[in-house]
Amino acid sequence: MKKLIFILWMVIPFWVNGQTINGFVFNTADKTPVQFANIGLMHLPDSTTETGVISLTDGSYSFEKIRPGKYFIKASYMGFNSNGTEINVGNQNLINADTIFLAQESKKLAEVTVVAERLQGKELVDRTVYTVPAEIAKTAANGYDLLKKIPQVQVDFQNNITMNGSSNFIIQVDGKQRDKEFLAKLQPSDIESIEIINNPSGKYEGNIDGVINIVLKKEARFGLSGSVSAILKPFNKPTAIASGSIDYGMGKISFYFTGFSFSQSLNISNSNYSRFLQKDSIVNMNGNGKFNVTNTSLNTGFDYYINDKNNLSFNINYKPVYQKSDLNNISDLNNAAKLIVYSIDKTLSDEGSASLFYKKTFKKAVQEFTIENTYYLFSSKVTKDYNNLMTNVTFDDTLSNSLFLEDNINDRSYYSLKVNYVQPIGLSVKLEGGYQYYYQKMKYDFSSSVSGNNNIFNYIENRNCAYVGFTANLKKLGIQSNVRIENSDNNINDSESSSYYCVLPSVNIQYKFTASQNAKITYNRRINRPGIYNLNPYQKINSNLSISEGNPDLKPEYRDRIQTTYSVNFGKNYCSPYLYYEKIKDKTGTLNLEYTTTDNKTTILSRPENMLTGEEMGGGINAMLWILNINARYYKGHFDKYTGNSAIETIEARDYSSYSINGYFFAQLPKNAKLTEFIFFNYNGVNINAQSKTYNTPFYGFGMQKEIGNHNIGFVYLLPFSKNIEFNKTITETSSLYNDTRTKIDISWYVQFMYTYKFNRGKNVKKLNRKSEIESDSKNDGFGK
Secondary structure: OHHHHHHHOOOOOOOOOOEEEEEEEEEOOOOOEOOOOEEEEEEOOOOOEEEEEEOOOOOEEEEEEEOOEEEEEEEEOOOEOOEEEEEEEOOOOEEEOOOEEEOEOOOEOOOOOOOOOOOEEEEOOOOEEEEOOHHHHHOOOOHHHHHOOOOOEEEOOOOOEEEOOEOOEEEEEOOEEEOHHHHHHOOHHHEEEEEEEOOOOOOOOOOOOEEEEEEEOOEEEEOEEEEEEEEEEOOOOOEEEEEEEEEEEEOOEEEEEEEEEEEEEEEEEEEEEEEEOOOOEEEEEEEEEEEEEEEEEEEEEEEEEEEOOEEEEEEEEEEEEEEEEEEEEEEEEOOOEEEEEEEEEEEEEEEEEEEEEEEEEOOOOOOEEEEEEEEEEEEEEEEEEEEEEEEEOOOOOEEEEEEEEEEEEEEEEEEEEEEEEEEEEOOOEEEEEEEEEEEEEEEEEEEEOOOOOOEEEEEEEEEEEEEEEEEEEEOOEEEEEEEEEEEEEEEEOOOEEEEEEEEEEEEEEEEEOOOOEEEEEEEEEEEEOOOHHHHOOOOEEOOOOOEEOOOOOOOOEEEEEEEEEEEEEEOOEEEEEEEEEEEEEEEEEEEEEEEEOOOOOEEEEEEEEEEEEEEEEEEEEEEEEOOEEEEEEEEEEEEOOEOOOOHHHOEOOEEEEEEEEEEEEEEEOOOOOOEEEEEEEEEOOEEEOOOEEEEEOOEEEEEEEEEEOOEEEEEEEEOOOOOEEEEEEEEEEOOOEEEEEEEEEEOOOEEEEEEEEEEEOOEEEEOOOOOOOOOOOOOOOOOOO
C-alpha cells in the first residue's frame, strides 16, 4: 500500500471555472496538421493579448478559463503566412473555433528576431516539447549547445550525452535516427524544437529507454548552405574536434556531404589493489601511460521529394576509428616479487552503412506510410602486446620474462527492415502499427602467441517484431497505448541456440488541469538483451592480469516501470517533478571470484551472470527556472539474494541508494547582447553492481560564447586549477576478495576554444529529412565514455 501511495502521489492544483476554446491549425497545401505553431488569443477591438499556447502534434490547441467577449485567434509558424479567425465567447462551456489554415510563404532568407530568454517546455501525452526561440539559437554554435539547455539532457565537456543520467537512448532528427556526431553539424537557427520522449511507444526498439527528437524548421536552402566548426584544447595534451557540412539544393532534390573528426591525447595513471582473503595474499599494482583516440565520421546522400506526397532519402556512412594505449604497470606481489607489465593496445576499425528511406503521406491529416532499409558492415582488429618481467624483491633476480601477443578480429553485419503505418480516425484519434525484421551475423576470431589460446566465436540472430497502438486526445484527457511483440532466434557456434518471445506494453495517460498545469502517469516494460561479447565463453587476460570470460547461458533482463509526473509552466519557467517505481528481473551483473591459474598464480576471474533481481524507487525534478536548467534525482533500491553454483558465488540481499544532479546556468550579459556566459556542473552518483560500487567524479566549469555575424566564438574551462583527478573508483567486495581500482587523468589547463562559421546562399524550399545513423559498434569517443 505504501508503494501505491508513493507512486500515485501528485500535486492537486486549484480549480476555477471558465470557458474553453478548442481548434485546429492545418497546412493549406496538403491539409496536414501544423505542429507547434504559436497560437495567440487577442481581445477585440484593442488586440491586446489574453494568452498564448502551442499547437499539438495533431494540430489541435485549447484555451481554458476564457471570460465572455469577442476575440481574435492568430496562428503563426516559421515558413508560413500568419492567419486567424474571430470568435465570440458566451456562457457556453465549450466553443469550437473554425479551423485555421496556414499557407507556406516563399521569400529570400532573412534573419528573424524573437525576444526570449530561454527554451519553453510543454508537456504532451507522449513527450515533452521544448521550443527554441531565435535568441537562444543565436547563443549556440551547434546542436550540442542547444541540448545543454534542456533540463532532461546532460552534455559533458567532450559532448558525451546522457538523458536523465542514462546512455540507453537514441537521437532522431525529424523522426529519423542519427548518430551523435550529427549534432555538431546542425545549425541552431534551423531547429524549431527538441522533443524528449521518456516512455517510448511500441514503434521503438524494446530496449530503448528514451528518445531525443530534434524537429527542424520547414525551410531549407535552394542553392548552397553549410557550416564549419572547430574545437581545440591546445594546452597540455591537445584535443581537436572538427566538423563541417554542405548542402546543395536543386528544386526537388538535395545533395549533402558531412564530416566529423575527433582526436584526443591524454596522460593517464591507474592503481589496482587486490587482497585475496582465503590465501591471505596481496597484489598491489600501480602504473601510468598514454591514451590516444581518433574517430572520424563521413556521410553523403540525397533527399528527393518526388511530389507532395512521396519522399525518398538515401544515405551512405563511413566511420574509421583508431585507438592506442601505452601502459607501464608495476605490481608488488606479497612484498616478495615484483611484476613489471608493459602493454600496448591498438584498435583499428572500419564501419559502413547504406540506408534507404521512403515516406508517403495521404489526404487525411496524420495518415502516413514509411519504410526503411539499412545494411551495415563492421570490421575491427584489436592487437595487444604484453611484456611481463617478474623479479625477486630482495635480490632483484629475474624470476621470469615472457612476451605474448593477442589479435582479436571482429566482423559483424546486419540488415534491418522497418515498416510503419498511421491511420487517423476523426480529428482526435489515430491508430498506428508496424513490423520490423532484424538479422545480424558476427564472427569473433581470437589468436594468441600462447599455445592453445585460440578461439573462434560465431553468433547469428533473427528477430521479428510487430507493434500496434493508438493515441487519443479527448479534451482534457490524453491517452496513448501500445504493445510490442518481439521474437528472437539466436545461434552460437552452430551448437547452442535459444529462442524467446517477449510482450512489451506501454501506456501514457495525461490529464490537463489548465493550459499550464497537467499530470501524467506512465507504464512501460523494457527488455535488455545480453551483449554479444558477454555471451562468448572464452577467457581473456586483461592488462592487469585479471581474467574475464563470457556466459552463453545469459537471459534477457526485464524492467517494469510506473511513473507519475506533474508539470507546470509559470511565467517563462517550467518545472516537472516526478516519482517512479521499477521492478527489475534478471539484470546482468559481474561476478568476481578468486582464481588460480595453471601456473599457480592467484588473480581475479570475472564473468557476467543474471544475478540482479529486485526493485527501485525514486523521485526527481526537471526544471528551467530563470537562468538555471537543472536535472536532479534521488533513488533507492533492493536486490534479492543470489545463489550461484557454490557458496563463494552466493551474494546476500542488499539495499542501495544514490543521487545525481546536473545543472547549467546561462545568461546573456548585458541584456539582449549576443554574448552568453555559462556555468555547468554534473555528478552522476554511484553506480551499483552485484559486488561492486563505482564512484564518479563531479565535473564543473565555466565558459562564454559570442555571435559575430555568421561567426560564433567561445571557450570552456573544465575543472579550473585542477591537475590529476580521480576519474573513477571501483570497490569490489566478496567473501574471498577485496579489490580497489582507480583511474586518474591529467586534466591540467583543460581549456577548449570553439569556433563556428555558417553560410547560406539561395532561397527557402521545403526542409528535407535525411538519415545518417545506424546501430554502431564504434564506441570510442574519448575518456568521457
